[in-house]
Amino acid sequence: MYYVVRYSGPFGFIKPWTAVRDAGGGETYSQQFLTPSIVEGIRQKLEVKEILRHKLTYAAIDLQQEVVKAKAWKLNRKEYTRESSILKRGVLINPCLYLAFGNFRDTNNAVMQHICLCRNEDILLPDAKIIEMSEQEFDDRDGYELRFGKSEKSFLVGYDRFNNNEEMYGWIDIVGNPIKNSSYE
Secondary structure (H helix, E strand, C coil), X not given: CEEEEEEECCEECCCCCCXXXXXXXXXXXXXXXXXXXXXXXXXXXXXXXXXXXXXXXXXXXXXXXXXXXXXCCEECCCCEECCEEEEEEEEEECCEEEEEECCHHHHHHHCCCCEECCCCCCEEEECCCCEEECHHHHHHCCEEEEEECCCCCCEEEEEECCCCCEEEEEEEXXXXXXXXXXCCC
16 A cells, blocks of 8 residues: 655746756756656655655746846956856746655655655655555556666666765656646646
């Protein structure tokens, strides 16, 4: 039996692990899946023993512009300045994330807290209702899920910042229609 908490918010951004290398084009789109280190970061934030599974849906991806400042200061005519540039970021609109737990204690702890996908301003809030479902019911739920581990379907999804930058692998399991017209099902 899974104990599931649904998190939702108006928008969210899952930073691709390749974003630093891809930023030369000026556009960075949100990933549609959570890497193992993102799930681990959420687990640590929630202070739970284990997140068994997750599923993500959203309504659309919206391209937004942001002005970003360089970290380095530059001396220009006896004045220090930081160069700025414009970044186009594709964010998830109305993301809905389901987290599955194996015990009621972890679920009860998680349902009392908010989470962030990859940026602190992109807050997702929990529904107060805890959903009980079987593993098969969770499997059948619409959404994107990165299944962790190596298999013939796996690809490199990043480097584990919690484990000496070890390579992380997984495969995307897409069920039904993960792109919903509304964040409320």
